[in-house]
Amino acid sequence: MLNKRMEILKQLATEAPTKIVMLVIDGLGGLPDKDGMTELERAFTPNLDEIASRGETGLLEMVDVGITPGSGPGHLALFGYDPVEFTVGRGILEVLGTGGKVSRGDVCARGNFATWGVQDVILDRRAGRIETDKSRELVERLSEAIKEIDGVRITYYPGLEHRFSVVFSGDGLCDCVSDADPQKDGASMRWAEPLSEEGSKMADIVNKFIREARNVLDGEPKANGCLLRGFSGVPDIPHLGELYKIKPLGLASYPMYRGLASLVGMDVLEVENNPIKLIEELQARWDAYDFFYLHVKHGDSRGEDGDTLGKIKVIEEVDKVMPLLMELSPDVLVVTGDHSTPSRMKGHSWHPSPLVLLSPYVRPDGISTFGERDCARGSLGIIPAWKLMGLLLAHGRRLKKFGA
Amino acid sequence: MLNKRMEILKQLATEAPTKIVMLVIDGLGGLPDKDGMTELERAFTPNLDEIASRGETGLLEMVDVGITPGSGPGHLALFGYDPVEFTVGRGILEVLGTGGKVSRGDVCARGNFATWGVQDVILDRRAGRIETDKSRELVERLSEAIKEIDGVRITYYPGLEHRFSVVFSGDGLCDCVSDADPQKDGASMRWAEPLSEEGSKMADIVNKFIREARNVLDGEPKANGCLLRGFSGVPDIPHLGELYKIKPLGLASYPMYRGLASLVGMDVLEVENNPIKLIEELQARWDAYDFFYLHVKHGDSRGEDGDTLGKIKVIEEVDKVMPLLMELSPDVLVVTGDHSTPSRMKGHSWHPSPLVLLSPYVRPDGISTFGERDCARGSLGIIPAWKLMGLLLAHGRRLKKFGA
Numbered sequence: 032m033l034n035k036r037m038e039i040l041k042q043l044a045t046e047a048p049t050k051i052v053m054l055v056i057d058g059l060g061g062l063p064d065k066d067g068m069t070e071l072e073r074a075f076t077p078n079l080d081e082i083a084s085r086g087e088t089g090l091l092e093m094v095d096v097g098i099t100p101g102s103g104p105g106h107l108a109l110f111g112y113d114p115v116e117f118t119v120g121r122g123i124l125e126v127l128g129t130g131g132k133v134s135r136g137d138v139c140a141r142g143n144f145a146t147w148g149v150q151d152v153i154l155d156r157r158a159g160r161i162e163t164d165k166s167r168e169l170v171e172r173l174s175e176a177i178k179e180i181d182g183v184r185i186t187y188y189p190g191l192e193h194r195f196s197v198v199f200s201g202d203g204l205c206d207c208v209s210d211a212d213p214q215k216d217g218a219s220m221r222w223a224e225p226l227s228e229e230g231s232k233m234a235d236i237v238n239k240f241i242r243e244a245r246n247v248l249d250g251e252p253k254a255n256g257c258l259l260r261g262f263s264g265v266p267d268i269p270h271l272g273e274l275y276k277i278k279p280l281g282l283a284s285y286p287m288y289r290g291l292a293s294l295v296g297m298d299v300l301e302v303e304n305n306p307i308k309l310i311e312e313l314q315a316r317w318d319a320y321d322f323f324y325l326h327v328k329h330g331d332s333r334g335e336d337g338d339t340l341g342k343i344k345v346i347e348e349v350d351k352v353m354p355l356l357m358e359l360s361p362d363v364l365v366v367t368g369d370h371s372t373p374s375r376m377k378g379h380s381w382h383p384s385p386l387v388l389l390s391p392y393v394r395p396d397g398i399s400t401f402g403e404r405d406c407a408r409g410s411l412g413i414i415p416a417w418k419l420m421g422l423l424l425a426h427g428r429r430l431k432k433f434g435a
Numbered sequence: 436m437l438n439k440r441m442e443i444l445k446q447l448a449t450e451a452p453t454k455i456v457m458l459v460i461d462g463l464g465g466l467p468d469k470d471g472m473t474e475l476e477r478a479f480t481p482n483l484d485e486i487a488s489r490g491e492t493g494l495l496e497m498v499d500v501g502i503t504p505g506s507g508p509g510h511l512a513l514f515g516y517d518p519v520e521f522t523v524g525r526g527i528l529e530v531l532g533t534g535g536k537v538s539r540g541d542v543c544a545r546g547n548f549a550t551w552g553v554q555d556v557i558l559d560r561r562a563g564r565i566e567t568d569k570s571r572e573l574v575e576r577l578s579e580a581i582k583e584i585d586g587v588r589i590t591y592y593p594g595l596e597h598r599f600s601v602v603f604s605g606d607g608l609c610d611c612v613s614d615a616d617p618q619k620d621g622a623s624m625r626w627a628e629p630l631s632e633e634g635s636k637m638a639d640i641v642n643k644f645i646r647e648a649r650n651v652l653d654g655e656p657k658a659n660g661c662l663l664r665g666f667s668g669v670p671d672i673p674h675l676g677e678l679y680k681i682k683p684l685g686l687a688s689y690p691m692y693r694g695l696a697s698l699v700g701m702d703v704l705e706v707e708n709n710p711i712k713l714i715e716e717l718q719a720r721w722d723a724y725d726f727f728y729l730h731v732k733h734g735d736s737r738g739e740d741g742d743t744l745g746k747i748k749v750i751e752e753v754d755k756v757m758p759l760l761m762e763l764s765p766d767v768l769v770v771t772g773d774h775s776t777p778s779r780m781k782g783h784s785w786h787p788s789p790l791v792l793l794s795p796y797v798r799p800d801g802i803s804t805f806g807e808r809d810c811a812r813g814s815l816g817i818i819p820a821w822k823l824m825g826l827l828l829a830h831g832r833r834l835k836k837f838g839a
Contacts, residue, residue, distance in 0.1 A: 035519050036499055036519070039502065039519065040501075392777075392780070392784070394467060395467065395471075396808055397808065408812070410494075410808060412494075412811075412816055414500055415500075418501065419500075421499070421501035421502065422500050422785075423501075425501035425503065425784075425785045430501065430503065431503075432503045432504070432782075432783055433498055433502050433504055433505060433508055434505035434506075434507045434508040434523075435524070435528070435665060
């Protein structure tokens with residue numbers, strides 16, 4: 032099921048004593064604000080600029096021209112999988128990210144506690160963003176009360192605030208059901224519906240679950256019910272280690288990114304949401320792995336909040352720890368994003384992600400600042416993000432020659 | 436078996452009274468050395484620079500991002516074939532390059548004379564790089580002694596130093612056998628093994644051949660045995676003439692490049708390894724052909740030797756003959772490489788090849804020096820190498836409009 036390029040890379044992959052670091056600032060790319068500069072361009076980044084001046088720069092087309100990636104596709108691309116061929120549901124990412132176990136045939140879903148009104152109108156899809164502690168208590172109550180439905184076992188994983196996730200395990204399940212979620216506040220509940228014939232059992236179980244949960248939570252002032260969405264099973268994704276003979280580690284503070292990393296076969300480690308801690312953990316694991324994925328969440332979060340200055344600060348914080356990272360002397364370093372999140376748009380966007388790549392084998396391209404428009408003039412040009420992984424392996428001298 | 440682009444080009448191809456010259460400096464691309472410049476950037480190339488200033492520049496992605504091409508894939512790409520779809524074994528290239536004849540069903544292999552020790556340990560895979568004359572004598576001896584094995588005819592072609600090639604002709608042969616070669620000195624012989632069920636007869640013949648050759652060569656101080664590798668039959672490649680209505684000629688000093696050229700249907704001519712001779716031969720054949728592939732080998736050889744100054748000299752020698760070439764007034768001229776060979780890496784690399792293209796129909800892009808980083812800023816951008824051929828045909832006014 033590998034495409035031609037992946038097959039070739041797999042055949043060419045060979046071990047080498049090199050260390051590759053992929054530092055992902057979530058939502059890195061942006062758009063010029065009133066002052067004519069993007070967040071990255073405005074940020075004071077002497078260390079990243081210096082790396083750019085010694086490296087090669089370019090842009091990553093995350094999915095395809097004009098397509099705005101979710102975090103899943105953006106990351107799959109960075110990990111070397113064409114996100115149009117390999118898709119991953121949000122439900123399973125949440126479950127994996129909380130350290131949950133999922134087997135083939137299981138179906139995962141993301142849950143929200145929600146405020147239900149009369150006649151199944153959903154008043155607040157996030158139950159007033161209840162506290163995480165409260166949410167955990169409710170998840171526990173549900174897990175005591177609803178252990179299975181029609182022979183299908185249900186496993187629960189608490190999340191932050193109003194969020195949780197569940198895994199349905201049993202025979203004849205299928206992720207081909209629509210979200211049980213009205214999508215907006217004040218609308219009538221939309222129940223799960225089968226998206227194909229095989230989905231009818233699953234839709235039935237989901238809707239029964241939500242009804243039962245409603246009974247269990249009855250009387251709660253805010254979280255008197257729940258919603259489920261993002262139904263997804265285990266995707267058939269070949270692991271990075273098998274493909275490329277690397278031993279990869281993912282370091283991320285947020286569950287979903289550890290989930291993505293473990294889905295492609297990385298060991299994962301939860302780190303504090305703090306670039307210094309991230310580098311400290313990297314230092315501590317340096318000898319045990321040869322590929323390191325480092326994830327910095329808050330570039331995206333601040334962008335989504337429309338907080339331009341906040342996003343700039345996140346980028347500057349990353350820049351400050353670059354000397355610590357460089358002390359480890361990675362053989363190959365790439366700094367980029369998984370998608371753009373212009374704070375002016377308060378959401379993900381389709382704009383390519385700026386990229387800087389450093390190794391002993393670069394042709395420094397005269398770009399000496401790390402910014403979207405600088406990278407657009409870089410010698411790497413615009414490359415499909417899912418091809419970056421092969422380029423990193425090449426720079427790590429981990430690919431043999433193709434053909435005689 | 437043509438892909439969509441090739442099908443379209445074939446449909447659009449039309450004859451025209453134009454001459455196209457593709458000058459390939461093998462291993463042209465490089466990496467910056469201590470002085471911060473690549474071999475090409477350091478070379479004094481006033482003529483190529485002048486051509487760049489009147490032409491369009493860019494980079495060729497030979498196979499795909501991060502993939503280091505062998506000479507076969509690099510050249511197939513230059514000739515217009517996606518090297519991921521069209522693959523050619525090394526054995527047949529060697530045979531064709533020495534002027535050998537190969538028919539469908541034959542299997543070719545590259546041979547090395549080698550020094551065998553006791554218990555089939557291979558002491559030296561290259562038999563001390565014996566002299567070419569000695570090697571020829573031994574090939575003759577083998578060809579007298581072993582004319583066939585189990586009804587399979589064997590044809591021999593001498594090569595340079597310890598190298599030779601053979602063609603096996605008979606029924607039921609198959610190139611699906613592993614190399615009969617231990618790959619490193621001091622290791623035990625590795626015999627040919629079938630890679631699929633049809634390969635068992637072939638593996639048997641190959642191993643019998645090597646045993647018999649060992650008997651014939653017994654007593655030779657260095658070349659007392661041989662190894663065979665790169666088993667390959669005639670690939671199914673449509674010829675350039677059929678595809679594009681051109682009459683192509685390949686001029687190269689090295690056998691393999693003439694082999695590649697003849698595989699895609701070029702007439703081929705052996706030329707001295709000297710750019711002036713190359714141009715003289717070009718002049719002599721100018722009226723008889725309309726597409727000319729010129730190959731300069733030593734850019735790669737010097738790069739592989741780590742000889743930066745030597746590589747620079749090769750490039751400068753090519754530059755010196757450019758005025759002679761320009762006197763012929765080719766309608767379309769392209770100068771590029773088949774892959775990069777940075778002398779600092781002493782081998783092929785994945786870095787894109789610099790490219791300059793001149794015709795009356797270019798948009799000169801302000802790049803006035805021919806170098807990797809200059810070309811990276813050129814208006815052609817980074818194009819897949821196998822698409823270059825269509826661009827040359829276009830500039831030669833040899834493609835009709837696509838669609839009404």
